Amino acid sequence: MTTSIIFAAGEQHTQAGHPEHAGRMGTVRQFLEESGIMERVTVLEPAMATEEDLARVHSADQINLVRWVSERGGGMIGGDTYTTRGTFDAAKIAAGSACRAVESVVSGSADNAVALIRPPGHHASASSIEGFCLFNNIAIAARYAQTQLGIERIAIVDFDVHHGNGTQDIFYADNSVQFFSIHMFSHYFYPGSGRLQEDGVKQGAGYTINAPLPPGTGDRGYQAVFDEIVEPLLAQFQPDLILVSAGYDAHWRDPLAQMQLSLRGYAALTQRLIRYAGELCAGKIIFLLEGGYDLDVLGYGVLNLIHALLKDDDVLDPFGAAPQNEVDVSGLLIKVKQLHLLA
Numbered sequence: 001m002t003t004s005i006i007f008a009a010g011e012q013h014t015q016a017g018h019p020e021h022a023g024r025m026g027t028v029r030q031f032l033e034e035s036g037i038m039e040r041v042t043v044l045e046p047a048m049a050t051e052e053d054l055a056r057v058h059s060a061d062q063i064n065l066v067r068w069v070s071e072r073g074g075g076m077i078g079g080d081t082y083t084t085r086g087t088f089d090a091a092k093i094a095a096g097s098a099c100r101a102v103e104s105v106v107s108g109s110a111d112n113a114v115a116l117i118r119p120p121g122h123h124a125s126a127s128s129i130e131g132f133c134l135f136n137n138i139a140i141a142a143r144y145a146q147t148q149l150g151i152e153r154i155a156i157v158d159f160d161v162h163h164g165n166g167t168q169d170i171f172y173a174d175n176s177v178q179f180f181s182i183h184m185f186s187h188y189f190y191p192g193s194g195r196l197q198e199d200g201v202k203q204g205a206g207y208t209i210n211a212p213l214p215p216g217t218g219d220r221g222y223q224a225v226f227d228e229i230v231e232p233l234l235a236q237f238q239p240d241l242i243l244v245s246a247g248y249d250a251h252w253r254d255p256l257a258q259m260q261l262s263l264r265g266y267a268a269l270t271q272r273l274i275r276y277a278g279e280l281c282a283g284k285i286i287f288l289l290e291g292g293y294d295l296d297v298l299g300y301g302v303l304n305l306i307h308a309l310l311k312d313d314d315v316l317d318p319f320g321a322a323p324q325n326e327v328d329v330s331g332l333l334i335k336v337k338q339l340h341l342l343a
């Protein structure tokens with residue numbers, strides 16, 4: 001197996017005291033280097049997205065706003081997204097590195113890939129910036145694959161704990177991209193979208209699949225979503241490529257959310273996704289980093305992911321299972337299956 005890895009740490013886009021800071025990637029890098037796994041992967045150089053790459057997804061106004069605010073030294077956009085003088089370049093490098101990771105797999109130079117990039121992207125829509133996200137890296141990579149690499153059908157699976165609202169918006173009326181978001185849903189929890197009934201419009205009707213899980217969902221609940229919903233709907237769709245928005249903030253130690261996944265549970269999900277790619281699209285799968293704010297969980301989570309991509313059985317889980325019992329989601333799963341005609 002050949003796995004390519006790309007680091008785009010976005011050091012020029014960071015803010016002390018903010019949960020989404022450049023130290024996240026420093027920790028990941030340290031974990032990978034100390035593990036010895038770097039000798040077994042191909043490290044790609046980061047790449048900068050062109051404005052044409054961005055414009056396949058984002059409005060000119062949005063691109064210009066990020067450029068303008070960066071040129072003026074940075075500032076807040078909306079209530080929660082900081083920028084610095086280096087943000088425009090960092091965001092273009094995150095998106096461009098996502099495209100390069102996809103290219104390495106589609107061209108056959110790697111079997112699969114991981115893009116360790118920031119700032120994250122899945123809350124940015126075609127014309128809005130929010131949730132620590134400037135440009136939607138995974139959407140830009142998907143459009144790049146479709147327009148530049150000849151890929152037609154792409155499945156995006158988003159297991160970050162937050163709803164992938166930007167990605168959903170971008171592909172909501174599109175039947176060439178199937179989008180799954182498996183997230184925590186609660187009246188108080190960001191971004192507040194991702195209800196079950198949000199399933200696409202026009203040609204895209206049925207191609208958005210939301211699993212809005214209650215706080216306290218854990219390994220068994222997540223695995224049931226993958227076995228009973230993600231796997232059969234992916235098989236119906238028959239993607240040419242699978243992209244994953246990989247967020248590690250559904251772990252029970254994460255400070256921003258209240259889910260109960262363990263590292264072992266995360267590894268079980270990534271192993272499933274890698275198996276689906278093997279069965280459906282010659283193993284072509286690319287994981288792109290989104291959230292994850294407990295640094296040790298992030299480090300172990302990414303290390304376990306790379307082991308899974310290399311087809312190792314190793315799973316490191318020093319933190320163990322969640323301290324509380326997980327909630328039962330079987331009633332919700334029945335509703336999701338009914339909506340998507342699986343039951």
Ligand SMILES: [Zn+2]
Nearest residue numbers: 160161162291
């Ligand atoms: Zn998140």
